[in-house]
Amino acid sequence: MFTDIQNHSALFKDIFRCLYYEKALSCADLSFRIQLSIPMIAKALRKMVKEGYVEEQGFAPSKGGRKPLLYSLKGDEYFILTVAMDQLTTRIGAVNLHNEKLIAAVNYKLALQDNPDSAEELIRAIENYLILTSVDKKKFIGVGIGMPGFVSVETGINYSYLPTKDVSITKLISDRLGLAVFLDNDSSIIALSELTFGKAKNEDNVMVVNLGWGIGLGMILNGSLFKGSEGYAGELSHIPITEDGKLCSCGKQGCLEAEASLLAITDQAIKGIRQGKATILQNLDINNLSKFEIGDALLDASLNGDQYAIELISEAGYKIGRALAILIHLMNPKTIVLSGRGAVVANLLMPPIQQALNKHCIKRISANTAIVISEIGYEAELLGGAVLVVESLLR
DSSP: OGGGGGGSOHHHHHHHHHHHHHSOEEHHHHHHHHTOOHHHHHHHHHHHHHHTSEEEEEEOOOSSSSOOEEEEEOTTTOEEEEEEEOSSEEEEEEEETTOOEEEEEEEEEOOOTTOTTHHHHHHHHHHHHHHHHTOOGGGEEEEEEEESSOEETTTTEESSSSOOTTOOHHHHHHHHHTSOEEEEEHHHHHHHHHHHHSTTTTOSSEEEEEESSSEEEEEEETTEEEOOSSSOOOOGGGOBOOSSOOBOTTSOBSBHHHHHSHHHHHHHHHHHHHTTOSSGGGGSOGGGSOHHHHHHHHHHHHHTTOHHHHHHHHHHHHHHHHHHHHHHHHHOOSEEEEESGGGGGHHHHHHHHHHHHHHHSOHHHHTTOEEEEOSSGGGHHHHHHHHHHHHHHTO
8 A cells, every 4th residue: 555655636735744743633733734724634534534544533632622633653553664764773663554553673683883794683683683574575565775975865874884896785675675675874873863753853953862882963944954065964963073092082181072972981891890990890891791781781780870870971061062062053953952872861861961061162062052861762753754754755
C-alpha cells in the first residue's frame, strides 16, 4: 500500500502528516490546520478510511454541542524500522504509526572508526532485528537511519564512516532488505525529533545540541531544519576551544569533540582510574570492558554522586559552555536544547555551562536565550528516524 504513497494528492499527505504528529484529530481540527473546508476534509477522510490508512477513534469530549468524531492513522497496520548509530554502538528499533514500540530496541556493538566492514555489519544487524520482530517485512514502510559523520543525503554516502567505495549506503541497504531506506546525520535527526515532538516544537529558532560520544548540532531556523548549502551545517564538534589541546579525529587540535565529548571524558576517566583516582569507577575491570560500558558506568557514577565522575562531567560542561557562547553570538537563538545520550547528566552540565556563558557571552545577546533539557533525550535519534521516513515518503 505504501509503495505509491508519494503519488497521492497533497490533501492526502497533509491529513496523513497532521494525524501522524497529533495522533487523533476531528474533521474540524483538520480543516483548521489545513485551511480547507470541512466537506473537502470529510470526503478525503472517508476515502482514507476506505483505503485502510485511517480509522475512526471514537468521540472527543463535548464542548457544548455534538461530540466530534476523532480520526487517527491505523497504528498497528504498518511499521517503521529506525536505526540510531553512534561511533561505538547501533540501536535498532521498530515503531508503529503512533510511534509506539513494536518490540524493545536492541543495542548492537558496531565500532565505526577504522572499520572497513561497518556497512556490512550494519546490514546484518538490521536483518537480525527484522527477524526478531516476527513481522512480515511488507508491513514496514521504510527504514530511517541516523549516523555520525559527514553524511550526504543526496548521494547516500557517509564521507566519515561506513566506507562503501562511493556506493550509496541507502541503495546498498535497500537492495539487501527490499525496503525504502532514508538516512541523515544523527544530530540533524535528533533536531528533527525535537522539532516535531520535543522542546523545539512550535519554536522558530532553536539550536539542538547532541551530547553523545561526539558532540553534534542540529539547527532550526525559522521553524525548519537548516543544513547549509551542502548539508554539513552545524559542525559544532569541530569548533576549536583551545590552541594546543588533544588531537581530534578530524586531524585538528583542540576541537570541542576531542575535549568534551563522552568519548573524551571516558578516555580521561580510564586514565584517572589507572592513576589511582579515588572513585567508585576503580571497581571496574577496565581491561575487559568496552569504552561504551565504561562510559555508561561513568554517567551512572556521576548521577550517584561520585566526586571524580562529577568533576569530569563539570569540566566538559564548561568547555561545552564556551562553544555555546560562540554559537549564541553567531545565531542569537531563542532556545538551546541539550539532547542525545548525554541529556541524562544535563542537570550536572548546566551549572558549568552557565558559568562559561556568564564569562564569555555578551549579556545583551545571551540574556533571552533559554537552555533547556530534552525530555526525549536518548530516544530522540530513534524517534527522529521514524519522522525521517514519514517526511521522506510524504514529499
